[in-house]
Amino acid sequence: MVKKMGVNELRKSYLDFFETKGHLKLNSFSLVPQNDKSLLLINAGMAPMKPYFTGQEIPPRNRVCTCQKCIRTGDIENVGHTARHLTFFEMLGNFSFGDYFKREAIHWSWEFLTQVVGLEADRLYPSIYGEDDEAFEIWNKEIGIPAEKITRFYRDPVTKECDNFWEHGAGPCGPCSEIYYDRGLKYGCGKPDCKVGCDCDRFMEVWNNVFTQFENDGKGNYTELKQKNIDTGMGLERLAVVVQDVDTVFDIDTMKAIRDAVCRLANTEYESDPSKDVSIRLITDHIRSVTFMTSDGITPSNGGRGYVLRRLLRRAARHGRLLGIDGLFLAKLCQVVINESKDGYPELEEKKDFILKVITNEEETFNKTIDKGLSILSEMEEKCSKAGSKILSGEDVFKLYDTYGFPTDLTEEILSDKGMTYDKEGFKICMEKQKAAARTDRKNKGANASYMGADATVYDLIDPAVTSSFVGYDNLEYNSKITVLTTETEITDTLTEGQVGTIIVDETPFYATMGGQEADTGYITFGESSSFAVSDVIKLKGGKIGHVGIVESGSFSVGNEVTLSVDKNQRSATCKNHSATHLLQEALRQVLGTHVEQKGSLVNEDRLRFDFSHFSAMTDDEIKRVEDIVNEKIRENIAIVTKEMPIAEAEKTGAKHLFNEKYGATVRVVNMGDWSIEFCGGTHADNTGVIGSFKIVSESGIAAGTRRIEALTGEGVLDYYRNAEKEMLEAVKAAKCEPGNLAKKIETMLDEIKSLKSENEKLKAKIASNSASDVYSDVIEKNGVKILVAEIADSDGNALKTLGDDMKAKLGSAFIVLLSNVEGKVAIVSMATDDAVAKGAHCGNLIREVAGLLGGGGGGRPNMAQAGGKNPEGIPAAIEKAKEIMNAQIG
Numbered sequence: 048m049v050k051k052m053g054v055n056e057l058r059k060s061y062l063d064f065f066e067t068k069g070h071l072k073l074n075s076f077s078l079v080p081q082n083d084k085s086l087l088l089i090n091a092g093m094a095p096m097k098p099y100f101t102g103q104e105i106p107p108r109n110r111v112c113t114c115q116k117c118i119r120t121g122d123i124e125n126v127g128h129t130a131r132h133l134t135f136f137e138m139l140g141n142f143s144f145g146d147y148f149k150r151e152a153i154h155w156s157w158e159f160l161t162q163v164v165g166l167e168a169d170r171l172y173p174s175i176y177g178e179d180d181e182a183f184e185i186w187n188k189e190i191g192i193p194a195e196k197i198t199r200f201y202r203d204p205v206t207k208e209c210d211n212f213w214e215h216g217a218g219p220c221g222p223c224s225e226i227y228y229d230r231g232l233k234y235g236c237g238k239p240d241c242k243v244g245c246d247c248d249r250f251m252e253v254w255n256n257v258f259t260q261f262e263n264d265g266k267g268n269y270t271e272l273k274q275k276n277i278d279t280g281m282g283l284e285r286l287a288v289v290v291q292d293v294d295t296v297f298d299i300d301t302m303k304a305i306r307d308a309v310c311r312l313a314n315t316e317y318e319s320d321p322s323k324d325v326s327i328r329l330i331t332d333h334i335r336s337v338t339f340m341t342s343d344g345i346t347p348s349n350g351g352r353g354y355v356l357r358r359l360l361r362r363a364a365r366h367g368r369l370l371g372i373d374g375l376f377l378a379k380l381c382q383v384v385i386n387e388s389k390d391g392y393p394e395l396e397e398k399k400d401f402i403l404k405v406i407t408n409e410e411e412t413f414n415k416t417i418d419k420g421l422s423i424l425s426e427m428e429e430k431c432s433k434a435g436s437k438i439l440s441g442e443d444v445f446k447l448y449d450t451y452g453f454p455t456d457l458t459e460e461i462l463s464d465k466g467m468t469y470d471k472e473g474f475k476i477c478m479e480k481q482k483a484a485a486r487t488d489r490k491n492k493g494a495n496a497s498y499m500g501a502d503a504t505v506y507d508l509i510d511p512a513v514t515s516s517f518v519g520y521d522n523l524e525y526n527s528k529i530t531v532l533t534t535e536t537e538i539t540d541t542l543t544e545g546q547v548g549t550i551i552v553d554e555t556p557f558y559a560t561m562g563g564q565e566a567d568t569g570y571i572t573f574g575e576s577s578s579f580a581v582s583d584v585i586k587l588k589g590g591k592i593g594h595v596g597i598v599e600s601g602s603f604s605v606g607n608e609v610t611l612s613v614d615k616n617q618r619s620a621t622c623k624n625h626s627a628t629h630l631l632q633e634a635l636r637q638v639l640g641t642h643v644e645q646k647g648s649l650v651n652e653d654r655l656r657f658d659f660s661h662f663s664a665m666t667d668d669e670i671k672r673v674e675d676i677v678n679e680k681i682r683e684n685i686a687i688v689t690k691e692m693p694i695a696e697a698e699k700t701g702a703k704h705l706f707n708e709k710y711g712a713t714v715r716v717v718n719m720g721d722w723s724i725e726f727c728g729g730t731h732a733d734n735t736g737v738i739g740s741f742k743i744v745s746e747s748g749i750a751a752g753t754r755r756i757e758a759l760t761g762e763g764v765l766d767y768y769r770n771a772e773k774e775m776l777e778a779v780k781a782a783k784c785e786p787g788n789l790a791k792k793i794e795t796m797l798d799e800i801k802s803l804k805s806e807n808e809k810l811k812a813k814i815a816s817n818s819a820s821d822v823y824s825d826v827i828e829k830n831g832v833k834i835l836v837a838e839i840a841d842s843d844g845n846a847l848k849t850l851g852d853d854m855k856a857k858l859g860s861a862f863i864v865l866l867s868n869v870e871g872k873v874a875i876v877s878m879a880t881d882d883a884v885a886k887g888a889h890c891g892n893l894i895r896e897v898a899g900l901l902g903g904g905g906g907g908r909p910n911m912a913q914a915g916g917k918n919p920e921g922i923p924a925a926i927e928k929a930k931e932i933m934n935a936q937i938g
Contacts, residue, residue, distance in 0.1 A: 127329030441473020577601025
């Protein structure tokens with residue numbers, strides 16, 4: 048009998064089941080791919096496992112299971128319009144890396160579905176790849192499925208494609224075996240030949256076993272893999288549909304809760320209006336994507352995954368308007384998502400403040416954007432109508448869409464209401480141009496991508512079994528054996544004097560660049576004559592550590608027992624800066640709030656840089672309070688204690704860590720008394736006292752919702768104040784005053800400059816006014832409006848505006864354009880009285896057309912606009928063009 052489990056219970060039962068089968072249960076990886084340029088976002092359960100499948104990294108265990116959060120936007124236009132399509136979904140997966148294979152995978156899938164979940168065996172239908180007799184035998188002879196219930200899928204004779212054979216170009220591939228559940232006649236199409244593989248909703252795929260057993264050379268030739276793998280995937284939401292016996296994924300418990308919340312906000316009922324149902328489903332799906340993406344540190348932007356987030360969020364906000372929801376509402380729905388999913392993803396609750404803030408800020412911005420878009424669209428409509436057309440250009444609609452984030456479907460609706468449409472083919476051409484540019488950019492960035500998106504380098508040729516151990520927490524000098532040598536292009540047995548290369552040893556005291564901490568430098572020596580200067584240390588796939596540098600003397604060979612010596616002064620200074628970042632993060636949370644979360648960092652011997660989530664610039668008082676707290680903790684001389692422990696135990700301590708980071712089964716926890724406890728693999732001072740002092744030198748914004756602090760410690764702080772003192776004394780000397788009077792002297796000097804500047808402006812205005820006295824004879828009158836276009840000598844924009852106001856007062860009803868050349872730069876101002884505007888004058892439109900002739904740009908309102916340019920030779924042409932436009936507008 049089917050056990051009616053909720054989504055959270057179903058997820059847990061799956062992971063628990065495979066733990067009993069010897070699998071290591073892993074938390075979901077971040078939606079942000081790690082070291083994989085082929086993906087923008089994680090889109091399948093196996094995607095984060097690529098390094099394990101390819102052998103580039105050694106997995107933590109040969110059997111693992113996960114429930115992976117995934118995003119797919121390929122069918123985004125269908126979301127909402129159907130009850131099938133989603134952008135966010137959870138993928139259950141059990142994986143074997145060269146361990147068990149078909150027999151165990153098939154048996155366990157059957158056991159879980161029939162015994163744990165309780166699905167009726169007679170309603171389950173396996174499918175196999177047509178030529179996979181091994182899988183058929185297991186299903187038929189061992190599981191006991193009648194042959195007529197096992198569907199064989201073969202390759203298409205023309206395309207050679209087959210849904211039951213997984214492959215992606217050259218590389219590992221293999222047959223699949225899916226399991227379908229018969230939902231009954233009411234979900235069928237009614238056709239007499241309705242069966243497994245039909246496009247209707249009767250037979251729903253609930254499980255897919257991928258048997259990775261072949262290597263494809265890219266030319267259609269297949270060879271058996273020595274290490275065969277299992278990649279199992281099934282959508283949690285789909286399985287929940289079957290288990291909960293509901294119609295669609297939008298009816299399962301966790302999604303229904305969101306759907307119902309949308310309906311309450313919109314004061315409507317689901318399935319009462321088909322057009323509203325589209326918006327309800329779209330918002331229900333998109334808010335899940337938005338919430339999970341933000342929890343993984345993705346913030347809205349105009350490119351990459353940030354653009355995906357922005358687009359999803361704005362689509363949801365726009366459909367909220369279509370439903371009649373007033374004001375901001377997305378954060379309210381986010382809270383529902385968090386409440387429904389926090390059991391499986393505790394980071395949602397931990398990052399709740401941050402998620403809600405990001406989404407609220409973006410929704411507020413979009414509300415302003417959509418109002419601005421409506422205004423620009425109105426201008427485009429007006430221009431189109433004046434030209435006697437009812438078809439808006441594709442370029443205009445694309446500009447609204449791409450530059451202002453204005454949804455195309457909203458543009459189409461508004462135009463339709465006014466009996467207009469737009470050039471869809473022209474829009475499509477613009478869109479294709481953008482996509483082509485993006486593809487080219489993506490291709491350039493990943494030009495050297497090998498199978499599954501990994502960059503191909505000389506290091507990929509190294510035996511995956513080679514590893515290195517870091518022993519530098521307690522040692523700055525260590526003896527070890529060389530295991531691998533490489534030049535910049537190939538593996539070699541020997542490096543000689545003058546050669547640049549990489550040395551890999553069994554054990555090293557050198558810290559490799561990672562976790563924001565820059566690498567150690569130093570020397571590797573062999574005997575008394577061979578010396579290798581280490582300029583960088585890099586962490587390679589599979590746990591290898593590469594020492595990059597140049598042979599300064601002698602030579603090095605594989606097998607040499609060498610001495611590795613870290614630069615002690617550099618390491619000490621770096622440790623102080625790294626420990627200070629831990630103190631800083633906690634101080635920021637104390638002063639700004641618990642939404643503060645590390646977004647990135649860099650520490651080296653010279654300084655520290657810390658990026659964190661926050662939505663406004665810090666005030667001087669906040670910066671001072673943070674500095675004071677950090678310096679107080681330094682003076683307390685707190686012992687810095689590090690300890691390695693299992694990740695589950697470490698998480699129970701409440702230690703802060705990055706959810707986007709990939710952690711092993713054992714982690715290192717750095718504890719600074721009761722003040723700070725964090726996961727950290729970096730090197731640290733022994734106690735806070737040795738840091739000496741701490742000084743913030745800058746605080747700035749680097750992205751929406753992300754701030755950056757740069758700071759100094761120890762000797763760096765002393766150097767900072769020495770330089771400040773030197774600069775102050777130079778300023779004192781230049782100002783000819785005592786140090787204590789410098790600020791007052793500068794204020795006096797600024798007042799004098801301000802006074803002189805004011806006098807200068809008055810003189811310019813007087814000169815401009817005198818010049819203008821000769822131009823009134825050029826005034827012409829049309830339709831009761833006095834039109835004047837004039838070039839004024841040596842007057843900047845402010846002077847022209849002052850003069851324009853005077854002219855309006857003298858002329859009464861007026862439409863004016865004034866231009867001036869000041870040292871090779873052109874200023875142009877246009878002004879119109881209210882009655883002139885009523886008769887057609889539009890200064891903003893005029894300036895937009897004329898400014899191009901002057902090598903510049905600008906715009907403004909109907910009654911006032913201005914611009915600047917770099918082409919004074921264009922003034923005569925601009926004057927004639929202005930007269931032409933003014934006559935046309937007033938006419």
